[in-house]
Amino acid sequence: MATGTVAVKLAVQDVCVRFGRRDVFGSVSLSVESGGVVAVSGPNGSGKSTLLRAVCGLLTPSGGAVRLTVADRAVPQQDVRRHIGLAAPDLGLYRSLTAAEHLQFAAQMHGVDGSIDRLRDLLTLVGLRGRGRDAVGSYSTGMRHRLRYALALIHEPALLMLDEPTANLDAEGAAVVKSIVERQRSHGAVLMATNEASETSWADHVCVLGAART
Amino acid sequence: MTQERKTVGLLSGAYAVLRKELQTELRDRAALNATLLFSVAGLAIVAYGVGPAVLPAVVQSALLWVVLFFAAFSGLAHVFTHEEEAGTSAFLRLTADAHAVYLGKLLFNLLLTALIALITVPAGLVAVSASPDRPWMFAAVALAGVLALATSATVVAAIIARAQGRGALFGAVGLPLLLPVLLIAVDATKNTLEPEMIAGLAGREIVGLCAFAVMVIAASWLVFPAVWEE
Numbered sequence: 001m002a003t004g005t006v007a008v009k010l011a012v013q014d015v016c017v018r019f020g021r022r023d024v025f026g027s028v029s030l031s032v033e034s035g036g037v038v039a040v041s042g043p044n045g046s047g048k049s050t051l052l053r054a055v056c057g058l059l060t061p062s063g064g065a066v067r068l069t070v071a072d073r074a075v076p077q078q079d080v081r082r083h084i085g086l087a088a089p090d091l092g093l094y095r096s097l098t099a100a101e102h103l104q105f106a107a108q109m110h111g112v113d114g115s116i117d118r119l120r121d122l123l124t125l126v127g128l129r130g131r132g133r134d135a136v137g138s139y140s141t142g143m144r145h146r147l148r149y150a151l152a153l154i155h156e157p158a159l160l161m162l163d164e165p166t167a168n169l170d171a172e173g174a175a176v177v178k179s180i181v182e183r184q185r186s187h188g189a190v191l192m193a194t195n196e197a198s199e200t201s202w203a204d205h206v207c208v209l210g211a212a213r214t
Numbered sequence: 215m216t217q218e219r220k221t222v223g224l225l226s227g228a229y230a231v232l233r234k235e236l237q238t239e240l241r242d243r244a245a246l247n248a249t250l251l252f253s254v255a256g257l258a259i260v261a262y263g264v265g266p267a268v269l270p271a272v273v274q275s276a277l278l279w280v281v282l283f284f285a286a287f288s289g290l291a292h293v294f295t296h297e298e299e300a301g302t303s304a305f306l307r308l309t310a311d312a313h314a315v316y317l318g319k320l321l322f323n324l325l326l327t328a329l330i331a332l333i334t335v336p337a338g339l340v341a342v343s344a345s346p347d348r349p350w351m352f353a354a355v356a357l358a359g360v361l362a363l364a365t366s367a368t369v370v371a372a373i374i375a376r377a378q379g380r381g382a383l384f385g386a387v388g389l390p391l392l393l394p395v396l397l398i399a400v401d402a403t404k405n406t407l408e409p410e411m412i413a414g415l416a417g418r419e420i421v422g423l424c425a426f427a428v429m430v431i432a433a434s435w436l437v438f439p440a441v442w443e444e
Contacts, residue, residue, distance in 0.1 A: 002412050008258070044405075057309065057443070058307060059305055081308050084308075090304075091308075092305060094234070094302055096237070097241075101234075105233075105309070110222070151305070196321050
């Protein structure tokens with residue numbers, strides 16, 4: 001799969017998220033630009049995953065602003081997800097659908113090539129070649145996480161967001177993730193949430209979130 | 215070279231969602247099994263209770279809609295609740311346009327309700343010993359009722375899917391929306407089962423049910439993105 005560079009800039013300004021009376025985090029600012037890899041780190045409950053969800057629009061921040069610019073154009077909120085790929089361990093998959101069906105569905109929804117050759121390329125990239133016709137219910141936890149990478153990459157997003165990038169993956173899977181992160185540098189940018197030192201070492205900058213407050 | 219993107223049309227997106235729903239349902243049969251269980255159990259109870267007795271048309275009509283309503287409702291909520299329970303809603307939110315999701319799931323619920331009606335209504339007519347004089351008018355009433363039932367249940371399911379205690383909430387939110395549909399449907403069906411059927415009355419009620427469905431779809435279209443995204 002060939003890739004080209006996309007000028008992307010993510011600016012998170014004073015974003016805070018509150019669940020009821022509890023502040024998950026308050027006033028977080030960071031930015032990621034083309035070719036950059038930024039890691040968000042912090043103790044359990046500090047809101048790393050929540051921050052990623054706020055960035056990709058899965059939840060609305062209680063305050064602050066998230067701005068995504070792609071090819072020097074501000075992306076309207078409703079279109080942000082078209083430019084973002086998220087791979088997170090708690091992103092559920094349909095147990096009765098096959099990996100190929102997941103990918104075909106995502107390709108159709110994103111309006112990108114969902115041909116067998118392309119799906120095979122993606123499955124090969126994440127180490128699932130030959131398993132595309134198996135139902136996801138028969139997959140191990142690590143295989144499901146690999147499929148999440150294929151789904152996150154199917155539309156070649158400008159911004160790749162990874163929550164616990166190598167969770168549940170073996171050494172070979174972790175190497176695949178590292179290569180995906182490096183590839184993404186030449187295509188766009190990466191924002192990841194992790195506490196693993198081996199993963200934060202891939203990043204140019206590390207943003208540390210504080211402990212949860214009540 | 216980046217992936218060339220086509221603009222995804224609403225119908226194309228809705229078709230993809232519908233296909234996904236059909237694929238998962240045909241393999242898991244979660245909604246289908248529940249609705250079939252309620253249909254068969256409901257019909258068996260009605261047939262046993264009614265026996266050879268000839269009931270007034272209004273009672274026959276009410277029994278038919280009670281069976282259809284419970285059978286349909288046991289499965290229709292599933293279309294959204296299973297996404298939340300399986301944790302797949304985030305994937306769907308990231309991938310699909312909200313209106314495509316709504317339309318795809320509405321079409322799935324319409325197909326499911328029509329299938330249930332196809333099984334339940336003829337069997338129900340036998341169970342309550344009813345025979346409509348004008349079968350086509352009766353079928354039109356059933357079809358309009360199915361349309362109104364499925365459209366109402368779909369938006370209620372979307373609203374309650376992310377709430378705690380969604381089972382109880384489904385009844386609380388669904389009742390005010392569905393009661394008018396059921397009352398009109400029972401009255402319309404009664405009119406088609408009467409020996410001296412008043413075609414004009416049944417016709418007006420068919421229009422009423424269709425208008426109700428159109429209004430619910432229009433309102434759902436407006437509120438669904440907010441319900442789905444938050």
